[in-house]
Amino acid sequence: MFEFAILGLLHEAPMHGYELRKRLHELLGAFRAFSYGSLYPTLRRLQRAGLIVEEGPEESTLSWGRRARKVYQLTTDGKERFADLLVNAGPQTWDDDSFGVHLAFFSRTPADIRMRILEGRRRCVEERREGLRARLSKTGEQIDRYTRELHRMGLESTDREVRWLNELIAHEQSEQDE
Amino acid sequence: MFEFAILGLLHEAPMHGYELRKRLHELLGAFRAFSYGSLYPTLRRLQRAGLIVEEGPEESTLSWGRRARKVYQLTTDGKERFADLLVNAGPQTWDDDSFGVHLAFFSRTPADIRMRILEGRRRCVEERREGLRARLSKTGEQIDRYTRELHRMGLESTDREVRWLNELIAHEQSEQDE
DNA sequence: TACTGATGTATCGCGGCGATATAATCGCGG
DNA sequence: CCGCGATTATATCGCCGCGATACATCAGTA
Numbered sequence: 144m145f146e147f148a149i150l151g152l153l154h155e156a157p158m159h160g161y162e163l164r165k166r167l168h169e170l171l172g173a174f175r176a177f178s179y180g181s182l183y184p185t186l187r188r189l190q191r192a193g194l195i196v197e198e199g200p201e202e203s204t205l206s207w208g209r210r211a212r213k214v215y216q217l218t219t220d221g222k223e224r225f226a227d228l229l230v231n232a233g234p235q236t237w238d239d240d241s242f243g244v245h246l247a248f249f250s251r252t253p254a255d256i257r258m259r260i261l262e263g264r265r266r267c268v269e270e271r272r273e274g275l276r277a278r279l280s281k282t283g284e285q286i287d288r289y290t291r292e293l294h295r296m297g298l299e300s301t302d303r304e305v306r307w308l309n310e311l312i313a314h315e316q317s318e319q320d321e
Numbered sequence: 322m323f324e325f326a327i328l329g330l331l332h333e334a335p336m337h338g339y340e341l342r343k344r345l346h347e348l349l350g351a352f353r354a355f356s357y358g359s360l361y362p363t364l365r366r367l368q369r370a371g372l373i374v375e376e377g378p379e380e381s382t383l384s385w386g387r388r389a390r391k392v393y394q395l396t397t398d399g400k401e402r403f404a405d406l407l408v409n410a411g412p413q414t415w416d417d418d419s420f421g422v423h424l425a426f427f428s429r430t431p432a433d434i435r436m437r438i439l440e441g442r443r444r445c446v447e448e449r450r451e452g453l454r455a456r457l458s459k460t461g462e463q464i465d466r467y468t469r470e471l472h473r474m475g476l477e478s479t480d481r482e483v484r485w486l487n488e489l490i491a492h493e494q495s496e497q498d499e
Numbered sequence: 500t501a502c503t504g505a506t507g508t509a510t511c512g513c514g515g516c517g518a519t520a521t522a523a524t525c526g527c528g529g
Numbered sequence: 530c531c532g533c534g535a536t537t538a539t540a541t542c543g544c545c546g547c548g549a550t551a552c553a554t555c556a557g558t559a
Contacts, residue, residue, distance in 0.1 A: 179540075
């Protein structure tokens with residue numbers, strides 16, 4: 144997740160942690176936290192795995208007086224890893240949190256993979272929707288008023304999301320036909 | 322969170338882990354996972370903290386042939402702790418994940434606290450909504466089509482949730498007036 | 500009988516989060 | 530021109546929830 148987002152962003156340009164977090168925050172801040180407490184450990188991990196490397200200190204230090212910033216850039220392995228994560232987009236990709244991040248990198252995603260992700264997500268949301276529907280239509284065992292209200296709301300919003308996904312999918316298909 | 326949910330459920334009756342998880346799952350499974358990997362450690366923690374105790378093995382073993390099940394019940398401290406969590410419902414309560422759980426125990430929640438939680442949640446969702454709105458109306462720097470679509474959807478759904486919360490709040494007030 | 504699925508408890512490592520520490524630099528009002 | 534708060538910047542800590550996995554027992558059934 145974080146890994147995917149970082150590798151994706153670093154395709155644009157080499158960046159240091161603070162900047163990555165800032166970009167991530169303005170890109171998807173409404174949906175996820177992207178806290179430093181995850182960011183820096185992840186950078187460490189990526190570096191140890193050889194997916195990113197620290198830029199030589201000279202250029203960044205020279206360009207502007209700032210000190211103590213570590214600018215990272217992708218290695219070949221890093222680029223491969225990102226491509227791999229894209230192609231092998233699996234079930235965990237359709238989860239609430241992952242899906243948004245993947246969507247944000249759709250312009251960098253091959254059309255067929257885009258389709259697979261959208262359909263996977265749709266299936267996932269449909270399942271939740273059916274669960275909610277079943278729960279609500281169960282006329283036996285009376286449900287707490289508030290819980291019922293929560294489920295009503297949940298049903299409505301999952302339903303909306305399914306319709307939204309259908310539109311996105313339809314758009315993809317029409318583009319593909321061109 | 323988990324702690325709150327468990328203590329809340331145990332107010333109904335003494336239960337063992339598997340049953341707690343089952344109840345939790347059918348109560349809020351559409352919104353959270355409630356995995357065993359969290360449940361059992363939490364039970365352990367609660368027990369060590371003296372908030373719950375294991376029922377003497379005799380009665381449960383006698384009642385039905387099942388073995389190896391640990392039935393927990395609330396202690397006085399446990400009940401106090403739950404009441405405390407209710408009354409001191411703070412900012413983290415309005416988060417996506419906590420809110421649903423709290424709502425599920427609203428029938429056990431004093432009216433004034435219910436109100437505070439609903440209003441806190443509303444404020445929280447409103448803030449997210451304004452963030453999304455600002456992001457979308459920023460005509461400068463063109464946004465990726467998919468990201469824009471994501472934010473449009475986010476805006477619409479936060480807006481709906483705010484309206485939904487307004488209805489709940491209005492209902493609370495009308496009830497209070499009676 | 501043998502196997503499938505539900506019941507039941509438990510642990511493991513991972514990853515994300517909020518809180519917190521630390522420090523340099525920037526812009527601004529006094 | 531000095532001081533002070535905001536921003537830039539890196540980093541660690543412990544907590545908590547999750548999925549995966551392991552391992553038993555028991556019920557129904559093929």
